[in-house]
Amino acid sequence: MNYVSINGIQSPLYRRTPRVQNIAETAVPSVGTAENCSTYLLPTLASKASSTPNLTLLDVGAGSGTITASLAKYMPAGHITAIDISPEILLSAASHASSVGVANITFQTESVYSLPFPDSTFDIVHAHQILCHLDSPVEALTELLRVTKPDGGVVAVRETDMLL
Ligand SMILES: C[S@@+](CC[C@H](N)C(=O)[O-])C[C@H]1O[C@@H](n2cnc3c(N)ncnc32)[C@H](O)[C@@H]1O
Numbered sequence: 001m002n003y004v005s006i007n008g009i010q011s012p013l014y015r016r017t018p019r020v021q022n023i024a025e026t027a028v029p030s031v032g033t034a035e036n037c038s039t040y041l042l043p044t045l046a047s048k049a050s051s052t053p054n055l056t057l058l059d060v061g062a063g064s065g066t067i068t069a070s071l072a073k074y075m076p077a078g079h080i081t082a083i084d085i086s087p088e089i090l091l092s093a094a095s096h097a098s099s100v101g102v103a104n105i106t107f108q109t110e111s112v113y114s115l116p117f118p119d120s121t122f123d124i125v126h127a128h129q130i131l132c133h134l135d136s137p138v139e140a141l142t143e144l145l146r147v148t149k150p151d152g153g154v155v156a157v158r159e160t161d162m163l164l
Pocket of ligand 1: 066111
């Protein structure tokens, strides 16, 4: 378990914000998993995986893919599409998935602003700590909604408040 240290952060914003003290005392796991980053989604994921044989999940901004591979274990009969704008990090994500024995993920280099999927494609769309890095998060969120099935589809987003 690692702990966030704010001592080295030089930003005046961080220095003047009292809430930063709370961050400094918060334990942050060193490797993101479904269990420690997307806990809120797990009951829904388990329920949908049992009721929907070919469940589809899109993970946007999948990064190193540790959360993605972890999510995949909850839907062994389903399929995850993991996209990221960085082809390099997706190579690492694919390598991680392979190393933990997960085979139901397709990795694609794409931008969240322009997803190459038809409307209403996915049962679940998952985003973790990507929108907070974007210039136009609402534009990205609109795109996530577009590719999510309207009937029973879920958009699952967990983001940091970068203005702390
Ligand atoms: C902080 S990382 C989060 C990775 C992963 N979701 C996690 O929580 O472990 C943000 C990721 O978003 C990706 N990203 C940034 N802009 C993007 C865009 N326009 N479209 C797709 N991915 C993007 C970055 O390459 C990076 O891998």
